[in-house]
Amino acid sequence: MLTDGLPGTEKSAEAHLAEAFCGNREAVEALAGMVVSGRMPHAFIVEGADGLGKSTFAGLIARCAMCTCAVPLAGTCSHCRKLREHIHPDLTVITGSGKTNAIAIDAVRAMRTDCRIAPNEAEKRVFVLEDCDNMQPAAQNAFLKIFEEAPPHVVFVMTCRSAMHLLETIRSRGRIITLYPVDPAEGADFLCRQYPTTDKAAAAAACEQCGGNLGEALRQLRPDDGGKQAALEEQAAGIVRGILSAMCGSSELTLAAACHAIGKDRALAGAICIRLSEALCCAMMVSVGAGETLEHPSQEVLRLGTLVSASALMRHIQEINMLSDWLRINISMPLFNTRLAIVLQRR
Numbered sequence: 001m002l003t004d005g006l007p008g009t010e011k012s013a014e015a016h017l018a019e020a021f022c023g024n025r026e027a028v029e030a031l032a033g034m035v036v037s038g039r040m041p042h043a044f045i046v047e048g049a050d051g052l053g054k055s056t057f058a059g060l061i062a063r064c065a066m067c068t069c070a071v072p073l074a075g076t077c078s079h080c081r082k083l084r085e086h087i088h089p090d091l092t093v094i095t096g097s098g099k100t101n102a103i104a105i106d107a108v109r110a111m112r113t114d115c116r117i118a119p120n121e122a123e124k125r126v127f128v129l130e131d132c133d134n135m136q137p138a139a140q141n142a143f144l145k146i147f148e149e150a151p152p153h154v155v156f157v158m159t160c161r162s163a164m165h166l167l168e169t170i171r172s173r174g175r176i177i178t179l180y181p182v183d184p185a186e187g188a189d190f191l192c193r194q195y196p197t198t199d200k201a202a203a204a205a206a207c208e209q210c211g212g213n214l215g216e217a218l219r220q221l222r223p224d225d226g227g228k229q230a231a232l233e234e235q236a237a238g239i240v241r242g243i244l245s246a247m248c249g250s251s252e253l254t255l256a257a258a259c260h261a262i263g264k265d266r267a268l269a270g271a272i273c274i275r276l277s278e279a280l281c282c283a284m285m286v287s288v289g290a291g292e293t294l295e296h297p298s299q300e301v302l303r304l305g306t307l308v309s310a311s312a313l314m315r316h317i318q319e320i321n322m323l324s325d326w327l328r329i330n331i332s333m334p335l336f337n338t339r340l341a342i343v344l345q346r347r
């Protein structure tokens with residue numbers, strides 16, 4: 001098993017966070033500082049308008065609380081991987097219900113019992129309470145009780161449009177992180193990196209028009225699917241990182257498991273083929289010594305470029321393109337996933 005951080009490829013926790021979250025230097029630096037010092041508060045309040053990435057940032061806090069990568073947040077440990085694939089048993093996301101979409105007191109009471117249970121796999125359990133603006137004072141007070149007697153293995157993250165919508169007693173106990181719109185040009189670059197099928201000019205225009213609110217810009221770029229495409233791309237990105245990371249290791253079983261994470265969704269498999277080919281093209285550039293021309297190559301791409309020859313990478317890309325064609329002629333998905341794992345084996 002390889003460890004992280006080949007010479008020259010090591011990135012700081014802050015760089016990994018900045019790659020995953022656009023702009024907001026202050027928030028990113030603060031979180032990176034907590035990771036490096038090993039001092040995480042046990043309660044966060046992430047505030048900001050809709051579309052500024054509160055849920056994404058809450059997910060990053062969860063990663064920071066759980067990650068065991070040799071280089072913090074490199075994305076290679078089982079916690080990073082499971083959080084990316086939204087299957088980590090130690091992350092609980094609580095959302096509101098009913099007309100006001102408020103988190104009900106019953107949900108808070110259930111969490112009170114739940115949070116006493118020790119983590120399954122990580123050192124911490126993270127509870128994310130989404131959109132707490134409409135939470136009734138009774139529910140907030142019930143939450144305050146949990147806050148005060150929280151076991152040390154628990155981290156709470158509340159998201160809201162404004163921390164001023166929370167009781168002062170809660171506000172004063174949480175570390176408040178405020179998110180802001182980003183520079184439109186930086187936002188457009190970020191969107192194109194996250195969603196490679198996005199048209200650059202359209203992304204620039206949308207970010208400009210939305211004043212750097214990336215969620216709004218994404219909705220404008222993909223108005224019809226209610227965020228489905230964005231969710232699919234995010235899922236694809238997570239699985240591709242898992243596959244690339246498995247390709248860097250030597251276990252064929254890990255690679256097979258990473259490929260079978262695709263499941264039965266053909267659209268997802270298609271998006272994965274595109275991303276995987278692109279990543280392997282980048283690794284090929286690293287392999288032939290042209291890596292400096294790449295913008296923000298991931299840790300996995302840099303490692304693969306060092307580990308795998310350009311000709312082998314070329315073969316992988318050809319095989320992926322062929323598999324992508326087979327998707328269109330209805331190859332069975334278990335067969336697709338298995339075949340992908342076989343063709344990506346490092347020999």
Ligand SMILES: [Zn+2]
Nearest residue numbers: 067069077080
């Ligand atoms: Zn990790």
